[in-house]
Amino acid sequence: MEQLIQLREIKKIYRLKHHETCALDGINLNINRGELIAIMGPSGSGKSTLLNILGLIDSPSEGDFFLKGSSLQNIKNHKVHKTRNQTIGFVFQFFALLKDYSVLDNVALPLTYRKSTHKDRVAKAQLFIEKVGLKEHMYKKPDELSGGQQQRTAIARALVGDPELILADEPTGNLDRKTGEEIMNILQQLHEEGKTIIIVTHDLEVAKRCKRIIEIIDGKISKDQVQ
Numbered sequence: 001m002e003q004l005i006q007l008r009e010i011k012k013i014y015r016l017k018h019h020e021t022c023a024l025d026g027i028n029l030n031i032n033r034g035e036l037i038a039i040m041g042p043s044g045s046g047k048s049t050l051l052n053i054l055g056l057i058d059s060p061s062e063g064d065f066f067l068k069g070s071s072l073q074n075i076k077n078h079k080v081h082k083t084r085n086q087t088i089g090f091v092f093q094f095f096a097l098l099k100d101y102s103v104l105d106n107v108a109l110p111l112t113y114r115k116s117t118h119k120d121r122v123a124k125a126q127l128f129i130e131k132v133g134l135k136e137h138m139y140k141k142p143d144e145l146s147g148g149q150q151q152r153t154a155i156a157r158a159l160v161g162d163p164e165l166i167l168a169d170e171p172t173g174n175l176d177r178k179t180g181e182e183i184m185n186i187l188q189q190l191h192e193e194g195k196t197i198i199i200v201t202h203d204l205e206v207a208k209r210c211k212r213i214i215e216i217i218d219g220k221i222s223k224d225q226v227q
């Protein structure tokens with residue numbers, strides 16, 4: 001299988017005035033294209049830090065990160081920004097939608113800086129809004145939607161730029177069980193269509209639906225199993 005990401009001896013140390021936290025302590029990880037992975041572990045174990053590094057939101061203190069075989073070590077900031085925009089879609093626990101924007105405008109947002117016409121951007125956003133079953137709600141604002149509908153909007157927004165990798169931080173954490181299952185159905189379907197998806201979760205039901213479960217304890221991978 002084709003490798004998408006390789007992490008080698010990744011460390012992340014947060015240095016505060018009188019205190020240092022080693023949030024990640026020597027992470028080695030290979031992620032292949034098309035995998036569906038759950039990252040689990042106790043609170044404070046380093047899951048979000050790892051997701052932020054995988055998402056190019058944060059950079060490691062030490063170690064090597066290879067994306068599609070190329071090291072990211074000496075890449076300039078604006079290039080990282082571009083790579084992130086083109087490669088990765090994010091889904092968060094609290095949806096992170098713009099409240100004054102409609103579903104349509106929220107979903108179209110990642111396309112703002114692409115070379116395309118407004119008409120094309122709207123058409124593309126509509127396509128993904130339909131894909132997550134929100135056609136009837138396209139012109140509503142986030143606070144006129146249920147939690148599940150808001151998360152669907154966030155998923156459509158994550159998908160609209162056609163990213164290779166979707167990173168989800170507790171995507172069902174703020175939803176009831178049934179709605180959480182519906183969101184997992186969408187993520188599962190995207191996996192079946194070939195997307196690479198990594199989900200940080202505390203929820204065993206979510207993890208059970210992922211082929212590979214990685215457990216982090218104290219900044220180290222304590223378990224990495226395919227089920």
Ligand SMILES: Nc1ncnc2c1ncn2[C@@H]1O[C@H](COP(=O)(O)OP(=O)(O)OP(=O)(O)O)[C@@H](O)[C@H]1O
Nearest residue numbers: 014021022023041042043044045046047048049050
């Ligand atoms: N910006 C920061 N500055 C300083 N320390 C931080 C920062 N972000 C995280 N940490 C520390 O790094 C460690 C790992 O945090 P992280 O958020 O990655 O854990 P987590 O496993 O995602 O936790 P949770 O399940 O509670 O979200 C913790 O000890 C945390 O306090």
